[in-house]
Each structure stands twice: as structure tokens, then as C-alpha cells.
Amino acid sequence: MTYAGFNLTNTNPAEENHRVLGATDVYLVELEKLSQHEEIDAQLLESIINEIESSRILERAIVADKNTNIIVDGEHRYAALKRLGCRIIPVIYVDYNSP
Template sequence: MSLLALEEVVVSEGRVVILAELKGLKEHEETIENNLKIRIKKIKKRGFYKPIIADKQTNVILDGHHKWNAAKEFGLSKVPTIFVDYFNDSGVQVNVWPECGKDSITKEEVIEMGLSGNVFPPKTSKHSFDFEIPSLSIPLEKLRDG
């Protein structure tokens, strides 16, 4: 996956927002159609305003499935992304959403699903991070090829 650094966008604790190739990222969870429509409207109006969070080893999306799908709708080739060391970073946690039909979920299950080409139902995994996810303002034109 080719990565391009954004100018002067660094998150606390050395976490950097980079532009990652959209096609290289992998989903592990379905989106909710109405939430996707809302996200598309918001991104169209404001540009990309929050990065996607993904595992640096596998490129599986941990947070930002609606943003990733919105980027596909806009025909973007790149998306702002923070890559984390999912298995070794104790500041990245995963739980289940209430009423999702599962009692628990592991990081291994999330990655296996993302690599399988299948997806969990919407709102199955709920990730939490011990770092602040920065606000951005990236026009969509900067995320297209050419």
C-alpha cells in the first residue's frame, strides 16, 4: 500500500494521519444505510473531517466504515488514516455494542473477518482508543487521483 504523509498533521503520542489508498483498506463490518447517507452529506459539505483508524499489519478498518464507504461513493483514491498496532497497542480496545447478538468479540475475530472478505452486521464491534482522533479539513479534490 502506498502512503503519503499529510503536512503538519500529527496526533498526540506520535500518531500520524497519512493518506492511504482507499482500495488497500479492508472492511470488517457492514454500514447502516441511513448513517451512510448522513456521512456522505457531511463529507460533501465539510470535506474529510476525521481520519479512519486501521490496523497497520493487515489494513483492516477498525473505525470509519461509513467514511470509507462514503469515500468510495465520491470516487476518492485516498483517505486520511491513522494506522495502529492493533494486537500490541493496549490503548486500542474492542468490545461489542449492546444488542448486537454477541456477548464478546476479540481482536483476532475482527481481523479474521476483515481478511475473509465477509463482514459482521452493523454495530457489532465497538472500538475505543486512548488517543484523541484529530479533526481535519481536507477537500475531496485532494483525495482524488490526478
């Protein structure tokens, strides 16, 4: 599977020397390190799974809080990737508490 549209970085955002995160910093993260907080709509999940399987492309990364690893956008994409057996997924980290 490929990921469209971003520069991939295989770096931990918690590292002290890491530069300030920009909008297009995408990290390859172990799926199990992220936490979900919303219910999943089964019909939407199946639709996303079918889309990813047919295109073999994930067009948008998962967005997670950099301090807690809680998903703030992409719950259904996360669940679809999990069902498809992915172990490493693209994640954009944001600071949820930042204004």
C-alpha cells in the first residue's frame, strides 16, 4: 500500500531534539500505539475497507494527539487499516491542547 501526498518520517515525535511539527509531517507509527475514543459505524467502516482494498492507496493519514496518542481524526480509517492487517500506519501528530 502507498500513501499519497506527504513526506514520511520514521521518527518519534516525543524525541527532545525533534523540530516543531508542521502540518505535513507524517510518521510511520505502530497501529497498537494509538487509542480510539469514538464508536465505529459498521457501514462506513466496510465502505472505507472496500475503498482502500480497491485503490491500494490511503489518501489521508490518521491524526492523533502527540501527547496521548488518542486519535482525533481518522477513527474509521484506523479501524479499516486494523481490519486489513496493517501494523504500521501513517500518522500526523498535533497538539490537541494548543490554541
